[in-house]
Structures are given as structure tokens and as C-alpha cells.
Amino acid sequence: MDDGFFLNLLEFIKDGSIALLEAYFDESHRKTGLLCVAGYVFASPQAKKLTREFRAAFDAYGGFHMVDLVHRRANYRGISDAERHRLVRQAVAIVKQRFSYGVAVTVDSSEYEAKAPRWIRGFGNAYPFLCHMAMAAVAKVVADHGERGPITYVYEAGHPYEAEARHAVHQMSQTQELRDHYLYSGDAFLPKKDAVPLQAADLLAWESAKFKDETVDGSRDIRLSLLSLVKDKPKHYHMSFLRWRIA
Numbered sequence: 001m002d003d004g005f006f007l008n009l010l011e012f013i014k015d016g017s018i019a020l021l022e023a024y025f026d027e028s029h030r031k032t033g034l035l036c037v038a039g040y041v042f043a044s045p046q047a048k049k050l051t052r053e054f055r056a057a058f059d060a061y062g063g064f065h066m067v068d069l070v071h072r073r074a075n076y077r078g079i080s081d082a083e084r085h086r087l088v089r090q091a092v093a094i095v096k097q098r099f100s101y102g103v104a105v106t107v108d109s110s111e112y113e114a115k116a117p118r119w120i121r122g123f124g125n126a127y128p129f130l131c132h133m134a135m136a137a138v139a140k141v142v143a144d145h146g147e148r149g150p151i152t153y154v155y156e157a158g159h160p161y162e163a164e165a166r167h168a169v170h171q172m173s174q175t176q177e178l179r180d181h182y183l184y185s186g187d188a189f190l191p192k193k194d195a196v197p198l199q200a201a202d203l204l205a206w207e208s209a210k211f212k213d214e215t216v217d218g219s220r221d222i223r224l225s226l227l228s229l230v231k232d233k234p235k236h237y238h239m240s241f242l243r244w245r246i247a
Contacts, residue, residue: 026205035126035209036209037105062074066203102237105134128165135153
């Protein structure tokens with residue numbers, strides 16, 4: 001996709017209204033079953049700047065992909081430890097300069113799906129459910145800071161439950177009350193290589209899922225990269241670790 005086309009696409013996504021804020025989400029699924037949907041909200045000019053800066057920093061590696069970078073595989077194969085750490089620090093520095101808000105919502109997918117209300121479309125699998133919850137988290141943290149949007153919600157295309165997620169997300173546009181609550185301007189499902197801010201969301205999703213798995217539920221200290229992301233503006237983050245229980 002042409003960069004110029006993408007950088008202007010989301011500004012006029014619904015009825016000619018300008019999207020002042022853009023929220024980008026990605027997911028991270030760990031071997032333990034934890035699933036996280038996380039992302040960042042950017043003012044439109046900052047999303048454009050992040051796109052250019054991520055392309056300059058990571059296009060040589062085929063884009064920023066946290067799991068590949070950490071494990072030095074795919075296009076990151078053969079890089080040194082020093083280079084790996086430098087690239088993570090660079091991604092963190094760019095995100096910190098450009099983001100407005102960050103959200104992450106995590107659930108044990110096997111726990112959720114054992115009790116999921118499969119008769120309700122959009123709630124039968126943990127992924128579409130978390131897409132909805134991530135929207136709710138964005139609307140809350142944005143409203144808590146006195147902003148009124150509007151917000152365009154963007155998810156990575158290609159997830160096996162994308163159709164269910166599209167349905168759940170699109171439901172937020174069906175009444176004016178819901179549109180107002182979610183500050184909804186529009187939604188899109190785009191490839192990560194085309195919507196570069198999704199690569200920033202990849203960073204937060206991976207860090208948040210690992211934090212829940214190894215720090216909250218384990219004994220590892222918080223990773224310095226995650227600490228750096230959140231320490232300067234902790235009130236601009238909304239992070240939830242959900243338990244799915246039916247009495």
C-alpha cells in the first residue's frame with residue numbers, strides 16, 4: 001500500500017468526519033494460554049510521525065515484530081544481543097514520544113472459552129471479546145483525560161476470529177448512544193505492514209502478556225522496556241487482567 005494513501009485514509013473514514021484520534025490494536029498469545037489485546041491511541045499527526053520513524057528504523061528488518069526480534073528469528077536472525085537491545089530501546093523511545101494513551105486487556109483464553117456464551121455472536125471466543133474490551137478501555141482513558149475524540153479503531157487483519165471481531169467492533173456504531181460512549185468515528189482491519197502504528201501495538205501487547213505471565217503470576221521483575229514505556233505517564237495507560245467467572 002502506498003504510504004501517502006495510508007497516511008490519509010483514516011482521516012476521512014466515516015461520513016467525511018476527521019478522525020482526531022486513531023487507536024491501533026494487536027494481540028499476543030502466550031503458550032500458557034494468556035491472550036492480550038493491546039494498543040496505542042495517537043493524535044493523527046503523531047501517528048504519521050510514528051509511521052515515518054518506524055519505517056526508517058525497522059523497514060530493513062521487514063518491520064517491527066517483537067516476538068521475532070526477541071528470539072532473533074525471521075528477518076532478525078543473526079543480530080547481536082547489543083543490536084537486539086538497541087532496537088527495542090529505539091521502538092520504546094519512538095512510542096513514548098508519539099503516543100497519547102495505551103491500553104492492554106489480558107485474559108486466560110482457555111478459562112474464558114470454557115465458559116464463553118457462544119450463543120452471543122462476538123463473545124464465543126476470547127479474541128473478539130478482548131477487541132470489544134480494548135475499545136471500552138480506550139474510551140474510558142480518553143474520557144478520563146477530558147478528550148471527546150472522535151476515535152477511529154484499527155485492528156490487525158488476518159486473525160482466525162476476525163469476522164467475529166469485526167461484528168463485535170461494528171456493533172459499537174449501531175446506535176448514537178454507543179457511538180457517543182465509545183467516541184466512535186469508524187473502524188478498520190488492516191495488515192500490519194500497511195498500518196505501521198499496529199507495530200507499536202505489537203510491542204505493548206507482547207510486553208503486557210509477558211508481564212502478566214512472568215511478573216504478576218510469576219516472580220520475574222518487570223522488564224525495563226515495559227517500565228520505560230509506562231513510568232513517565234502512568235495515568236495515560238489502562239491495563240486490565242480479567243478473570244472470566246460465572247456464578
